[in-house]
Amino acid sequence: MQIIKAAVCHEFGAPLVIEDIQLASPDMGQVEVTLKAVAICHSDIHYGEGGWGGNLPAVYGHEAAGVISAVGAGVNGFAEGDSVVVTLIRACGTCPNCAQGKPTICDIPIDGLKGPIRTADGGPLEQSLACGAFAEKVVVDQSQIVKIPDSISKDVACLLSCGVITGVGAVVNTAGLRAGQDVVVIGAGGVGLNAIQGARIAGARRIVAVDMTEEKLEIAKSFGATHGVLATDKAPWKAAYKALGGRGADAVLVTVGTIPAYSQAPRYLAPGGKVIIVGLPHAGDQAQYEPMILGALSQGMIGTKMGDSVIQRDIPWLIDLYQQGRLKLDELISGRWRLDQINEAIADTKSGSAKRNVIVF
Secondary structure (H helix, E strand, O other), X not given: OEEEEEEEEOOOOOOOEXXXXXXXOOOOOEEEEEEEEEEOOHHHHHHHOOOXXXXXXXXXXXXXXXXXXXXXXXXXOOOOOOEEEEOOOOOOOOOHHHHOOOHHHOOOOOXXXXXXXXXXXXXXXXXXXXXXXXXXXXXXXXHHEEEOOOXXXXXXXXXXXXXXXXXXXXXXXXXOOOOOOEEEEEXXXXXXXXXXXXXHHHOOOEEEEEEOOHHHHHHHHHOOOOEEEEOOOOXXXXXXXXXXXXXXXXXXXXXXXXXXXXXXXXXXXXXXXXXXXXXXXXXXXXXXXOHHHHHHOOOEEEEOOHHHOOHHHHHHXXXXXXXXXXXXXXXXXXXXXXXXXXXXXXXXXXXXXXOEEEEEO
C-alpha cells in the first residue's frame, strides 16, 4: 500500500478533509492512474450532501484524466505512460446488458468498500462511483479508461469522462435525435451545454435552452442554442412552443435535478416526443405528470445513465470532433483549483454560475 493525498468526506454536508489515505497496487485487470485533473460534477455534490446515501468515510470524484503509472496482470492494450481519461463506467463485457452494448448498466454489482483505498490507519474507505478521483491517484478496472492523445491538456480531457459523454450521449444515443428535429434543453449547466452542442452536432433544426438567468442563456447560445427561454416565466413551455414555430419539441432533455423541471417537462413535448431524464434529483423526490396525455399523444419518458455511452466508441469520436473544432471543451471550464481548494470549488459549483470547475494536480 502506498500513501497518497485525497479529499475525504467524513460527514454528509460537511467540508471535505484533505488527508493521507492508503492505495493498493493494481490487481488483475486493473491500472493505477496518476491524476492530472478531476472535474467537480453535481453527482459528487449530491453524494457529499447525503442525497443518494452511501457509506462514510468516502472519496468522491469520477471525472478525471491522468497518466497510467502502474499496470496489473491481465491488462491488455494499456501501458505505463499512456494518457487516459478515467470514467465511472465499469463493465464486465459479458452480462446481458454489456452484451447488448449497454455497459453503463452492467449487471455486475460494485462494492465500494472493497475497493483499493483505505484510511491512513487501514480502516474502511468508500471508493465512490468505482473511482474515488478526488485524490492524487486511483486504481480502477481497465474497462473504465480510454487512451487519449498526449497533446490534449488533461484539464480539458477530464470533462469527457462524464459531463460531455452524458450530455452529448443523451441526445445522440438515448434520444436518437435525427437531423431536422427540435430540442428543448432544461438547464444550461455543464451537462446541459453538452446536450445543446450534442443537438447541434446531430443536426437539430431548433434548440431551445431553458434556464434561470439571461447570462446562462447567452452562454447556451454560444454552444449552439438557437433560442433561450427563462425558466422563471409563468409558462416557459409556451415561450418554447413559440420559439419552435408553433409546435412542441421532439426531445426534451432535463439536465437539472429539480422536481419542478421534471413536472413541467412533458408540457414542452410535441406529439410523439419524449422526455429524457438526465439530471437526477435526490432519492425519494417525486414529480407529477398526466399519464393520460402521454398515452394519448404517444409521448414518453426515458432515463439515461451517462448518456448510454460506450466509452471506447464515443470518447474517441468526441476527441476527433474537438480536434476539428466542432466540439467545445476549453470553454466549459469555469475555474481551475488546487486539491486543497476543493471545498471552495464545490461551493462555487453549487452557486449555479459555474459550467465546470476542475481540480488540477
